Amino acid sequence: MDASTTEQQRATGERAELIVSLERHRGFLLQTAEGLTEEQARTASTVSALTVASLLKHVADTEEQWFRFAVEGAPAFGTEHEVYGENVDWDAIDAEAATNGGDGSGSEWEDDRFVLSEHETLEFLRAHIEQVAARTEEVLRSADLDTTHPLPVAPWFEPGVSWSVRRVAIHMLAEISQHAGHADIIREAIDGARTMG
Template sequence: MSERDDLIETLARHRGFLLQTAEGLTDEQARTSSTVSALSIASLLKHVADTEEQWMDFAVRGAEAFGDSTVYDADVDWEAVDAEAATNDGDWSDSDWEDTRFVLTDEETLEVLRARVAEVAAKTEAILREVDLDVTHPLPEAPWFDAGASWSARRVALHVIAEISQHSGHADIIREAVDGQRTMG
């Protein structure tokens, strides 16, 4: 098996874990925030699809892939947001900055979100089959990236694997709190 096949297979496996947490849920259950977090299984599906699509676009086009993303908006004063969060025990909710990456519209049903994850997965596979895994692009400026850092397409794929894996764990905890079902362990 090639490195590309390994990356594609690992992404599919971890995406499958995330999708499994949504199996058998109603739309209402999928939108339930069952922990102290505002996260729901539906919002995680949305976020993972959007994030995977954006990072794989970055692997091809570089930082312009982030366009007007609220997280990479140059107008955000991250020092002020961080300072405000520090005075509120890490809570950003009172900040002027709003993270809309997990906000769902009425049209984003569980069926629509699952289809979107599958659509993005197919695009990711096509990109990973063709892209030069060694091509690098400078990361956008953000407080969570080292200044001047660049990532290869390979590193982006590994990042997406980590992102999906982390959110699969979140979804598993949420699912267990919604109806007692567990997808892992």
């Protein structure tokens, strides 16, 4: 019996269910990009600025960061200033978003988590997702699912709350599923193709 067989056998029960569920919903997301050209993948086909490619990027980056958090804790996110810039007035941004229909347009802070670089082609994004998925699986096979870390300081996190590795996996399952649905709507508006239904 080789080492990979032993590793596969170790992922049983809850671990295996988390790994398989994440893989399945990542698959739905990736399916939305099947058969698209680079131009179509970067097309904002709905009232949202989101594109299939920007969602692939965001999901991979988010999963990578959250599973680094699962291992390293809050330093995986950097400081609030490193991530969001200096002197961001979150109360003003929230107030502005409320007056602009909740979209945050006109805000002093720009969300660049969905902005694509030229090199981030579909091939690159798929490879990045696969690389991140392999790391996630490695963490879920080996980490104590009950290990917790305090959440980073941010306006949207309740102060003093900690998340377990398990909670991170469940959070990412919800995140991937939500964005797979977004991507499905965007794809259907491009050419009528749908992942399900």
